[in-house]
Amino acid sequence: EVQLVESGGGLVQPGRSLRLSCAASGFTFDDYAMHWVRQAPGKGLEWVSGISWNSGSIGYADSVKGRFTISRDNAKNSLYLQMNSLRAEDTALYYCARGSGSGYVGSFDYWGQGTLVTVSS
């Protein structure tokens, strides 16, 4: 059974940093691209970042480019999102999602339950 479990969310002050993690199990992790998608309270889905199976292709939404860094450790079956210079508008539920293939263009076929990030003083 495919499982994606996010962790690392919490309350953080504006301008500070946070690192999210996603532990994957139930599939061959390095066969798939992985993504972070967020959802602000009461709002729609926003793609944040994606990474191909071998980290050779990486993309970011304009809203987070230069502040967030996605990475993965295939040996540990884990996906990460380093979030720096956090802003109030980054407050959201952050989902880890599996891409349907090895490259990051495609659908997201499995999702975690999300980890909540709240940016507030």
Next chain:
Amino acid sequence: QSVLTQPPSVSGAPGQRVTISCTGSSSNIGAGYDVHWYQQLPGTAPKLLIYGNSNRPSGVPDRFSGSKSGTSASLAISGLQAEDEADYYCQSYDSSLSLVVFGGGTKLTVL
């Protein structure tokens, strides 16, 4: 403002058929990139409903169907049931932005 445009809400009575549109442009849907659809039930994570424009993952009822034409795509739900009440999102890729893009979401109400 989303790159892919969806109606904010649609509604229908049980048993009826509803469609949700997703309008893009020549740099995303019109460029040949696939459209995917997700269902998000209240308080839960999104679930893949349709992939590759018209394909259903295992376990998704055939009441759900997808299509694509030109710069638009549609999700159709027939035989509406109360448990279909949810938010629905379309998703594709935009080559001019080099980004994965979502529609703004459509709230389906079953009357």
